[in-house]
Amino acid sequence: MRQSKLFTKTKKEVPTDEMSKNAELLLRGGFIHKEIAGVYSYLPLGLSVLNKIENIIREEMNAIGGQEIVMTALQNPELWKKTDRWDDQKVDIWFKTKLKNDTELGLGFTHEEPLTNIMKNYISSYRDLPCYVYQFQTKFRNEIRAKSGVMRTREFMMKDLYSFSKDEKEHNEFYEKSKEAYKNIFKRVGIGHLTYITFASGGSFSKFSHEFQTVSATGEDTIYINEENNVAVNKEVCDDEVISSLGLEKNKLVEKKAVEVGNIFTLGTRFSDALDLTYQTEKGDKKPVFMGSYGIGPARLMGAVVEVLADDKGIIWPESIAPFKVHLLSLGEEENVKKQAEYVYDTLMKKNIEVLFDDRKGISPGEKFAEADLLGMPYRVVISARSMKDNGIEIKKRNEEKGQSVSLEELLKLLASNH
Ligand code: ATP
Numbered sequence: 581m582r583q584s585k586l587f588t589k590t591k592k593e594v595p596t597d598e599m600s601k602n603a604e605l606l607l608r609g610g611f612i613h614k615e616i617a618g619v620y621s622y623l624p625l626g627l628s629v630l631n632k633i634e635n636i637i638r639e640e641m642n643a644i645g646g647q648e649i650v651m652t653a654l655q656n657p658e659l660w661k662k663t664d665r666w667d668d669q670k671v672d673i674w675f676k677t678k679l680k681n682d683t684e685l686g687l688g689f690t691h692e693e694p695l696t697n698i699m700k701n702y703i704s705s706y707r708d709l710p711c712y713v714y715q716f717q718t719k720f721r722n723e724i725r726a727k728s729g730v731m732r733t734r735e736f737m738m739k740d741l742y743s744f745s746k747d748e749k750e751h752n753e754f755y756e757k758s759k760e761a762y763k764n765i766f767k768r769v770g771i772g773h774l775t776y777i778t779f780a781s782g783g784s785f786s787k788f789s790h791e792f793q794t795v796s797a798t799g800e801d802t803i804y805i806n807e808e809n810n811v812a813v814n815k816e817v818c819d820d821e822v823i824s825s826l827g828l829e830k831n832k833l834v835e836k837k838a839v840e841v842g843n844i845f846t847l848g849t850r851f852s853d854a855l856d857l858t859y860q861t862e863k864g865d866k867k868p869v870f871m872g873s874y875g876i877g878p879a880r881l882m883g884a885v886v887e888v889l890a891d892d893k894g895i896i897w898p899e900s901i902a903p904f905k906v907h908l909l910s911l912g913e914e915e916n917v918k919k920q921a922e923y924v925y926d927t928l929m930k931k932n933i934e935v936l937f938d939d940r941k942g943i944s945p946g947e948k949f950a951e952a953d954l955l956g957m958p959y960r961v962v963i964s965a966r967s968m969k970d971n972g973i974e975i976k977k978r979n980e981e982k983g984q985s986v987s988l989e990e991l992l993k994l995l996a997s998n999h
Pocket residue numbers: 690721723730731732733734736738840841842843875876877878879880881
């Protein structure tokens with residue numbers, strides 16, 4: 581992609597009401613656009629990151645047997661009345677709307693009810709179980725606070741998977757698999773080393789749910805980490821009894837601020853009972869389906885990556901989710917420099933290496949460097965009069981101080997081996 585053709589531009593300033601680092605850097609870089617508080621649009625660079633995160637999640641969900649669908653945002657109140665989640669006294673984050681004839685509708689904040697209802701058409705026998713269904717879909721939540729940039733918004737993409745099992749034992753097997761899939765996801769997006777599986781409040785069917793919490797000073801949650809076992813306990817459930825029931829020692833727990841990037845939950849038969857999702861066992865008895873839910877917010881993940889990996893110059897994208905692997909800068913107006921930069925760009929494109937080519941005229945080298953730092957591509961490749969006096973090309977990793985001078989051949993080798 582030629583930067584001269586990219587419609588978005590970087591900015592030096594952001595609205596003063598943006599207080600989070602992720603929103604500040606993503607807005608300045610032109611990754612996102614703020615519509616209103618807690619509501620953001622995704623522009624080409626931001627959408628590219630979001631799509632890459634979604635694809636990693638999709639691969640991991642497919643690997644554990646997930647089948648992808650997409651459900652509607654508009655919700656039928658009748659289903660939610662059956663589970664006692666329609667009343668604003670019970671659920672205080674609903675956005676609701678009305679048809680012309682005054683019939684009320686909701687904008688879904690989660691999808692247990694409609695999916696349980698859909699599955700009534702397809703689950704009737706033990707032969708139909710287990711099954712796992714997921715989607716990437718826009719949720720609406722009337723959040724009170726929207727101060728964490730893209731990490732807490734009122735309209736956001738969620739990957740939500742729901743599991744349907746014959747009984748608790750079958751459910752637990754999948755639940756454990758899902759933990760591994762989640763660990764893979766956070767590792768692949770580059771925050772595995774900062775993310776802890778965390779005991780959090782459960783529901784009527786299990787004592788705990790499990791959150792995936794990424795340590796970050798801007799996190800809204802407080803967790804207590806046990807480094808040895810690589811687990812944590814959310815403050816909301818962390819008392820002496822819980823600590824000892826988990827076999828942990830109080831004096832080994834370290835308090836940290838963290839962001840909940842994912843959440844897995846045993847639902848049991850709460851929804852299947854209320855909506856009458858049953859199956860016939862091998863013996864011919866009728867039993868309720870045993871359910872679980874598994875959520876991840878790709879945008880919150882993107883915000884968390886920015887929060888924990890950025891430096892004072894800007895974003896540092898892990899290669900797995902960077903919009904482009906390489907940011908190629910052409911510096912100066914000399915003809916031979918421009919020609920060489922064009923040639924390097926063509927060569928990288930032919931090798932299918934994702935490259936953003938800063939071919940813009942009349943922008944100073946200092947500005948181009950600052951922008952490359954802000955945008956955060958993993959490799960900065962520079963063609964300038966100076967680089968051409970050396971081996972031709974300068975390459976520097978975004979998270980390293982010093983670059984090196986290389987030939988085109990060496991550049992291709994470097995970019996092929998580091999991925
Ligand atoms: P929180 O406790 O942060 O309010 P939650 O427990 O209500 O979140 P879930 O319903 O479990 O969240 O949603 C699953 C995932 O969706 C979360 O782990 C998070 O990654 C993401 N998510 C939840 N709320 C938001 C939001 N307002 N904006 C962006 N992502 C969100």
